[in-house]
Amino acid sequence: SALFFPAARPLRSVRAFAALIAALVVGYLGVTIVADYVLGVSDINRWDAKYVTGAVLVRLANITDLVGGFLSTPYAPFVGLGYNAFSAITGAREDTYVHNIFIEVLCELGIPMFVLLVVLLYLTFVRGRRLFVAASPDPALRATVATLLALTAYDLLIAQKEGQVWNHFVLSMHNCLLSRLYSLQAAGIG
Secondary structure (H helix, E strand, C coil): CCCCHHHHCCCCCHHHHHHHHHHHHHHHHHHHHHHHHHCCHHHHHCCCHHHHHHHHHHHHHHHHHHHHHHHCCCCHHHHCCCCCCHHHHCCCCCCCCCCCHHHHHHHHHCHHHHHHHHHHHHHHHHHHHHHHHHHCCCHHHHHHHHHHHHHHHHHHHHCCCCCCCCCCHHHHHHHHHHHHHHHHHHCCCC
């Protein structure tokens, strides 16, 4: 949010923006302290450093399992290991997917589909940037496009820690929406 706020609204004062960010951090810490008393123990423990470290290590083990299967299968670079191969080759008991879309697409669908994913994300980036430049003179449109860009960036980051390629439809929707808005703007319709 902090990175995209200056894109949505031009900064009049860097000091005021820094003060806003500081106030948000203090507010977040205050809410966290209050949440200790309001939420149940399991909700708070999820953000405990020990739990987060454990979750990161589990996801790294998932990635290692899938990449190991990918590298040991001769045909995998061309066609992948197959959809949901992770659940068949891993020793993970609770996880049924790898929790990382880039690794999932590369290993389960192969290098051609991984290249296609990278090209689609690159085109979304280029079109989103061009749409933002075109929207910059209009404050309301600029804020709208910046918000859509922020949501798309957030979805892309979240997709690297949770979700599968087939059920992470919000990222695909935002990519399609940005490209469609760019196409309409380029055609002079939007």
